[in-house]
Amino acid sequence: MAEPSGIAALGIDLKILIAQLVNFLLLYFLLSKFAFGPLGKILEERRKRVEEGEKRAQEIEQEKINLDETVKKTMADAKREAQEIISRGQESIKRETALAKKSTDERAATLLMATKKEIDAMKKSTKQELAREIGLLVVQATEKAVQKNINDKEKDAITASTIKEIKNDH
Numbered sequence: 001m002a003e004p005s006g007i008a009a010l011g012i013d014l015k016i017l018i019a020q021l022v023n024f025l026l027l028y029f030l031l032s033k034f035a036f037g038p039l040g041k042i043l044e045e046r047r048k049r050v051e052e053g054e055k056r057a058q059e060i061e062q063e064k065i066n067l068d069e070t071v072k073k074t075m076a077d078a079k080r081e082a083q084e085i086i087s088r089g090q091e092s093i094k095r096e097t098a099l100a101k102k103s104t105d106e107r108a109a110t111l112l113m114a115t116k117k118e119i120d121a122m123k124k125s126t127k128q129e130l131a132r133e134i135g136l137l138v139v140q141a142t143e144k145a146v147q148k149n150i151n152d153k154e155k156d157a158i159t160a161s162t163i164k165e166i167k168n169d170h
Helices: 014-146 152-169
Strands: none
Touching (some): 014 152
């Protein structure tokens, strides 16, 4: 037997090699058409969805940050507005208290003046009554002193002159 030469010397049969190469190419073509293509599309779609999900997650994170800042700003504004309302309320209470005090002071002053007028009128009336009584007492004392009866006209004249003298003294 003759010794094989070339590729056959390596133990490779050229016909089998070509058949395996055709089988490999056919299998590669079939896998490319029916497996790799659709699998590649599925993988590409999944990669796009993952990218979109990551992008959406970043957008949501940014929205959360923005919302947190808005909440903080709104809370600060609400606190400031509440403080302003409290401050205005306190000022309003102070004004109302001052007005009420002023009104009370005015009423007290008016009442005091009316009371003083009433007291002055009562004083005057009392003085007049007292002067009249003193005049009558003087007439009675004079009557007793002179031991004579004085008529009503003379009594009135003496009383009037006594009242004038008492008024002039005060």
